[in-house]
Amino acid sequence: MTKIGLAFQSDKSPQTYAQLAQAAESYDIDVLSVFSDLMFQPPILALLEMARVTDRVRLGAACWNPYSLHPYEIAGQLAALDLASNGRAYLGLARGSWLGDVGIEQPRPISHLREAVEVIYRLMEGKTDGYHGEIFQLAPDVRLRYAVRRPRPPLLIGTWGERTAAFADGLADEVKIGGTTNPAVVARMRKRLKSSALVVGAVTVVDTDGAAARARAKTEVATYLPVVAELDSTVQVPVDLLVRMQALVTAGESEAAGALVPDELLDLFAFAGTPAEVAARARAVIDAGAARVEFGTPHGLSDERGVHLLGAEVVPRLRR
Missing domain, CATH: 3.20.20.30 (Luciferase-like domain)
Structure with missing residues (x-):
């Protein structure tokens, strides 16, 4: 499972x-x-x-x-x-x-x-x-x-790297790709691993207000997209977009940087939206070969609400 x-x-x-850990353990979090x-x-x-x-x-x-x-x-x-x-x-x-x-x-x-x-x-x-x-x-x-x-x-x-993954396979119990929700990347890495389990994690923002969750996720993703976009050979992100985004992040204008993130890119680099939308994206990653999905900070519009929604509404959808 x-x-x-x-x-x-x-x-x-x-x-x-302490509060967040207790809440997480009260749900079906591993x-x-x-x-x-x-x-x-x-x-x-x-x-x-x-x-x-x-x-x-x-x-x-x-x-x-x-x-x-x-x-x-x-x-x-x-x-x-x-x-x-x-x-x-x-x-x-x-x-x-x-x-x-x-x-x-x-x-x-x-x-x-x-x-x-x-x-x-x-x-x-x-x-x-x-x-x-x-x-x-x-x-x-x-x-x-x-x-x-x-x-x-x-x-x-x-790691994202092919050589590091080959070295880690069998030595590590798990190999993790961080900062992606792209099934194509997951499937490619899964094919490289013969023994180690694959973990996939990324920024997560879940809320019943899906639009607000996605807007917050874009702000978060903008801080690391210039790094991970270069690692994902299955996606062609315009270089000028990444340069503008990085400049805004460096200037402390993360919300403005996030506003530059197109919806189609967001769905390749974050779990974002309503509980049903986040669960559907996680299911796609699981179907592509992930043995563990790791939902990353900030989880929701607030830490507490995000952990609650993930535990109460997203995880049960993935256990079915």
Whole structure:
């Protein structure tokens, strides 16, 4: 059966995360994720708060980044989350975007991800024979100085790339494409994966006022469309449109940028509209090969209403 997840931006108070996590778990939601985007709060704050008030849902960062955070730090945060959640954590890793804004280069992404996975799991498993990769090293006898709940929490790798997907297939329990609701992209990635489950996530805005939901979604999508549109070879988005959109976003005029997003593009990069419309778009993604759909921030015109409508009116349509 297809799994359903919610993904949250890391910009809220601990109390808000607790309330949203409790609401999500009261519905038929399987996974709660927290983004690890540039200049937002580290996801571990929200995840630990969610772990405190839930008993069933899986929890993880989508995703930690081994360019900005050393694998031994990721291992420590993963171990803490797995302990706090009584074994419900997953390890999410991705190359990420926008790190050039803080002077971090991102060469050799596959090597970075491969070695990060190796170092994290070696530390979690308590291996002490050292590791000498091209990027990361562990001296002999280096180990975590505390007990871990599980040596190998499940792995998710986020990517759009064909080569990274090939590397991740079989190694990762899940491979995630973020920022798309395009069935053509989903079907293409599903064909590349022989072993790993496919996760698809994107901005989500659901409301009984479908027009208002779509307008809000356009504003949200405008912030990342210039990045993901270049990754989707099945869609030709005019370059001048992306340039104008990016300029408005940079100038802090996100609503004006969103107004430039055509309806047909919105439906390829977001779940937006009434509960029936969002469910229909999610069903198309599932039919194309997604094993898990992850509905992303902001969920609705307000966080609380969005989580409620997804849990009460969208998820039941997908379980039928």
